[in-house]
Amino acid sequence: MLYAILCYHDEDEVESWPKEKDDAVIAKRAVVTGKLAAEGRLGPVARLMPTTAATTIRTGREPFVVDGPFAETKEQLLGFYVVDCPTLEDVIETARQMKRDESGTFEIRPLRYFDPGAPAK
Amino acid sequence: MTDVAWINAALTAARPQAIGALLRRFRDLDQAEEAFQEACLRALKNWPLNGPPRDPAAWLILVGRNVALDDVRRRRKSETLPADEVISDLGDAETDLAERLDHSHYRDDILRLLFICCHPDLPATQQIALALRVVSGLTVKEIARAFLVSESAMEQRITRAKQRVADAEVPYETPGAVERSERLAAVAAMIYLLFNEGYFTSGGTAHIRATLCEEAIRLVRLLLRLFPGEPEIMGLAALLMLQHARTPARLDADGGIILLEDQDRGAWRRELIDEGLALLDKAVRHRRPGPYQIQAAIAAVHAHAARPQDTDWAEIDALYAALERLQPSPVVTLNRAVAVAKVQGPAAALAMIEPLAAKLSGYFHFFGVKGGLLMQLDRTEEARIAFDQAISLANTAAEAAHIRMHLDRLMRDSASGAAVEAPRR
Numbered sequence: 001m002l003y004a005i006l007c008y009h010d011e012d013e014v015e016s017w018p019k020e021k022d023d024a025v026i027a028k029r030a031v032v033t034g035k036l037a038a039e040g041r042l043g044p045v046a047r048l049m050p051t052t053a054a055t056t057i058r059t060g061r062e063p064f065v066v067d068g069p070f071a072e073t074k075e076q077l078l079g080f081y082v083v084d085c086p087t088l089e090d091v092i093e094t095a096r097q098m099k100r101d102e103s104g105t106f107e108i109r110p111l112r113y114f115d116p117g118a119p120a121k
Numbered sequence: 122m123t124d125v126a127w128i129n130a131a132l133t134a135a136r137p138q139a140i141g142a143l144l145r146r147f148r149d150l151d152q153a154e155e156a157f158q159e160a161c162l163r164a165l166k167n168w169p170l171n172g173p174p175r176d177p178a179a180w181l182i183l184v185g186r187n188v189a190l191d192d193v194r195r196r197r198k199s200e201t202l203p204a205d206e207v208i209s210d211l212g213d214a215e216t217d218l219a220e221r222l223d224h225s226h227y228r229d230d231i232l233r234l235l236f237i238c239c240h241p242d243l244p245a246t247q248q249i250a251l252a253l254r255v256v257s258g259l260t261v262k263e264i265a266r267a268f269l270v271s272e273s274a275m276e277q278r279i280t281r282a283k284q285r286v287a288d289a290e291v292p293y294e295t296p297g298a299v300e301r302s303e304r305l306a307a308v309a310a311m312i313y314l315l316f317n318e319g320y321f322t323s324g325g326t327a328h329i330r331a332t333l334c335e336e337a338i339r340l341v342r343l344l345l346r347l348f349p350g351e352p353e354i355m356g357l358a359a360l361l362m363l364q365h366a367r368t369p370a371r372l373d374a375d376g377g378i379i380l381l382e383d384q385d386r387g388a389w390r391r392e393l394i395d396e397g398l399a400l401l402d403k404a405v406r407h408r409r410p411g412p413y414q415i416q417a418a419i420a421a422v423h424a425h426a427a428r429p430q431d432t433d434w435a436e437i438d439a440l441y442a443a444l445e446r447l448q449p450s451p452v453v454t455l456n457r458a459v460a461v462a463k464v465q466g467p468a469a470a471l472a473m474i475e476p477l478a479a480k481l482s483g484y485f486h487f488f489g490v491k492g493g494l495l496m497q498l499d500r501t502e503e504a505r506i507a508f509d510q511a512i513s514l515a516n517t518a519a520e521a522a523h524i525r526m527h528l529d530r531l532m533r534d535s536a537s538g539a540a541v542e543a544p545r546r
Contacts, residue, residue: 012134015342021126052345052358053399067403068349088402110399112392 002043002119006077011050040118044082047113055088057106063099065092070107082114128168132161135178136258137343141230142182147189148293150237150255150283156185163188178227228347229295235340236304237286239311247282249315254279257336267318267329305348309357309413312340316361327372334365345400355404356414362397363420366390378523382429394424415444434463451480455490467497485514489524 014022036042051069058064081098085091088108095106136157143153160181174180238252246268253259253267265275296304319333341358348354370384401417419440426432441457455474462470471494474487481487492507508528515521 010131010134013130016130016133016339049396049399050342052342052349053396053403055403066350067355068346088399088406092406110395112395 015050037117043117043119045113045115045117046082046111049110049112051109053110055092055108057092057095057099057108059099059103059105063096069109070105072105075105082111125165127173128165131173131177132164132181133258135181137231137234137256138178138227139181139185140255141232141234142178142227143185143189144234144237145226145230145293146186150287152189153185154255156189157181159188160185226295229301231343231347232296232301232304232308233291233293235308235311235344237291239307240286240289240291241307242285242289243282245314247278247285248311249318250275250279251282251286252311252315252340253333253336256340259332259336263329263332266326267333305344305351305354308344309341309354312337312344312361313357313413315340316364320364327376331368334361334368337361338365350407352404352407352409353411353413355400356411356417359397359401359404359417360413360420362393362400363417363424366393366397366424376519377526378519380527381423386427389424397421398424410443410447412444412448415440415447419444432463434460438464451477452484452486455481455484455487458494459490462494462497467494470494471498483514485511485516485520485524487511488514489527492524493527 017025033042033045054067054069056066056068056070058066083091083094085094091108095108099106139160140153140157143156144150147153147156163184164177164181168174235252235256238255239248243251250264250268253264254261261276261279262272264279265272268275270278316334316337319330319337338358338361341354341361345351345354345358366389367381367384369390370386370388371379373379397417398421401414401421404414404417419437422433422436422440438457438460441453441460445453445457454477458470458473461473471491474491474494477487488507488511492504492511495501495504495507505528508524511524512521515524
């Protein structure tokens, strides 16, 4: 079974960590993920940029774009895509095409770090 | 993380919202700060025992209010304070705390708090000092060190600033749209000044300078979270991040300034550059250009150049031309001239800055750039005079050393460029 582990934390607080603290947290986790990677059991790993870098596409009659993160509590996180686009304009257009004739919300967030990983088939 | 480290991080993060709300309640900065301090002391006792509250800011605001009320009662009746347990044990109250507190106000609370610190009645240095003390929670000692003054002088400066803003009577009603956008612009300008103080002019140690820059970035992130759709706030955030990314490469071991073209670009902080570029991208989508966005775009051109010789100077020239139209100033023209020198050569750049002589006769960077251009034109004697003038106008020893280094360098290699990094004020 493949599982996603989603990370939540208070962004204000994480941003106020000194670099050493941040590095220490990453290093501590790498002990676990390093073992998984060696066994071919680690898929993509991504760290997102802060929510201030987010753009959200909501559904109206036409999908419309607003600055800022997804902030509803009525909807739940159901999945994600990682796409490579040269500009925000491109990724918005891509997301619009995917979303055509659908309800729900897409939040677009640039990645700060990405490792594609290599899970065994 | 240890309890104390975790709690301190949470208290720092909650500070602007909590003090902003307490200020709206008490309408007095000192009282709001005291109530917050007292709430923090209680948090340090209570949180390790009962675990962290779900909403630290809400907890601090409620406890801060109660403490201040008790304080008033005590003054009135000389009653003894209730035991800590009674005040701190919020128990079930905390469950619906978030609902009971009026969260709809928090955006304007924080903006008001920031705006009070950058009230137009205050000179720039007092604005920065007040914001660092009240909003960021730096100690007077830390702020004094950043400004190279004694602790008692800084204490006085902050007290005077508080008195002035109290006299100015900033209204507590929810601001209208126009007033809100004026406040936002004033706060953005203060954050920009704070950053520049750390980046360009502060005489403190590298550590203190970095602290000022990081505080400015923390505040602009806060502002961006409150006002996510403002392209100029995105632009300011991008500008500060793109510039701060260069910090690890900007100073040599002796604290001397390393010119942009000599910096080890591999040492630039990639994650800050990426975030800055992402924010600039977001801002540009709005098609509402402004001075911060343009300056961020200029910083982005440098960030995109893997080597100095890859820099797109024509693009930088065009961006400065746009900035000149939007915000005409001799300093902007001076900066543009550096790009023009790269694109069209030193003679064109010199012709461009010569009319600025009267306006910039007291400006260190004017003579730095002029000397560099004259040097490239082999007008050595005139160049030396310009450099001497620059050194005599230097604000800090580092600036003077910077010009001497520049002078030495141009003496060695008169064909090289004249990029003097100047603050764009």
